[in-house]
Amino acid sequence: MYKLTIEETAYFCQPDETVLDALLRENVNIPYACKKGTCHSCMVRSPDTPPPEAAQAGLKSTLKKRNHFLACLCHPEQDMVIKLPDQSEFYTEGTVVANEMLNRNTLLLIIAFKDAFEFNAGQFVNLQRPDGLTRSYSIANIPQQSNTLEFHIRRLPNGRFSEWLHDEIKVGDSIAVSEPRGHCFYLPERHEQGLLLVGTGTGLAPLAGILTDALAQGHTGPIYLFHGSREVEDLYRVDEMRQLSEQHENFQYMPCISGKHVPEGFIHGRVNDVALASLTDLKGWRIFLCGHPEMVNQMKKMTFLKGAASADIYADAFTVSPT
Template identity: 30%
Template sequence: MPELRAAGQVVTVAAAANLLDSLLDSGIKVPYSCRAGSCHACIVRCVAGELQDNQPQALDAQSRAQGWRLACQCQVMGDLSVELYDPSKQATRAAISACDWLSAEVLRLRLIPEKPVVYRAGQHALLWSAQGVARPYSFASVPDVDPWLEFHIDCRHSGAFSDAARLLSVGESLHVGVVSGGELRYEPDWQERPLILLAAGTGLAPLYAVLRDALQHNHQAKIRLIHSAHDAQALYLREPLQTLAANTPQLEVQHVSAAELPAALAQLRLVPRQTLALICGKPGNVELFARSLYMAGVPRNQTFSDLFLPHAQ
């Protein structure tokens, strides 16, 4: 049976055992969230040994060359030594410059990093709390436009990170870790193509960034943004978006509650064939959005999505 070395411990594990489960079962604290290879919270460095990576495309070539792997997607095939991710060494420390509520359940954090963080509008990063909890959040800021990194934290339900976030204040620090993702992005050659942006809940965060990025690139065609939430009180950024729409002739913004969403989606009919769609939210919402867009005539290869997966147990 393979020996697994990590955090100063040596344990014996079953051949082909899941690496994340093996670490957790051994009492080694490794953060994780989705268990699907999306959030990157369980990233570890393979120092020596044998493992099978079931999702090699989840990390970029540079990270893989450095030995980084997602523990939830790896199997222990032989003796293995891994190094845990240390945010104090491998992430970027960032001070909270603003901490305010956009609605009763959405907390906006603006962070000033100690060194530049390279990202694109539409990507997400790992935020590390002082308690060592890591969760992925999408950038709501635009690089080279906003002097801060902005994130929208959904605090509707209790969670390890959201509970800690409620207690944060200006001047405290977090660590910004791995930047990943990229399905939701704006490409400069999209200027003449209509865009539909569909967001549920804090799925608005990356689409708000992509929208402003598109306008920075002088997007010419029509843009339609629909933001939905479980009720009207949970809709946020209404005023800045309506102001943006009032000053941008090609932009249409619609805020709808869950009860109003079917009617809003029913209005998506006979859209131009060259339309591109970007959608974001929890899996059920994304599935509903994708189906509605397909019925409206948007080809599936012109629909880009980002799923906000729930924390796996």
């Protein structure tokens, strides 16, 4: 018999039970459906100890790394602390150390912490205003000794949170930051594998972190970054990306403009169309998609049809919260 601890409450799992069976017997409110490991509805996390390997069957490698597992497949091998997906988040106070514009509508916000903030480049966090209003933003940098998080935040019309960050937040202000979430990040495995990164607007934020991480960890396979917007004024970090492509032979950067006015050095077309026309066979590639939900959903389908395995397609669609 092993002890299962959830928010300081202890439950016990019998030798013939799965974690899901034990929690349901104890009337714990945990989502589930198939009870066979197919639907992933009962996915939970073990923040302190790796779960049994069999309990992670069918999960993406990034989820495995963060100790996610399926409660319906888990027969505990030791006492476990379990975090349910709907548990209230733990927030840490950070301090704004940079607040400047990247282009006409995108803010660079950098938040520093006293203690180490553990995350993977490409994950996202929730930022919270003093009144409790919360929004999710992707992390644009890689972990570093300075203990900072970098965000690229687009001003949205009538966006209560984005306008607050653009107009009111100042260097030195405090802001509450949640634990990191999401599984759209780079793992240093299969270094020779092709990486396709496609993003629109501030979808560059997580992709920039993933790119920097892959290059820093010596990824040797081809890396293609396609970044798109309607007008050239809404792209940013163009020179920085071009410089990286000059420094690394395996990295290609493709800035795409879907509008009518396309300056020299930019590619005309929607970013997804350009990417799919450029790379026709994606078998064995790892795919990262960030930005407009329509683009992300279409690319998930099309990259799969062009040979990418579903387990190698990582996506974060950016949705706008109602005002």
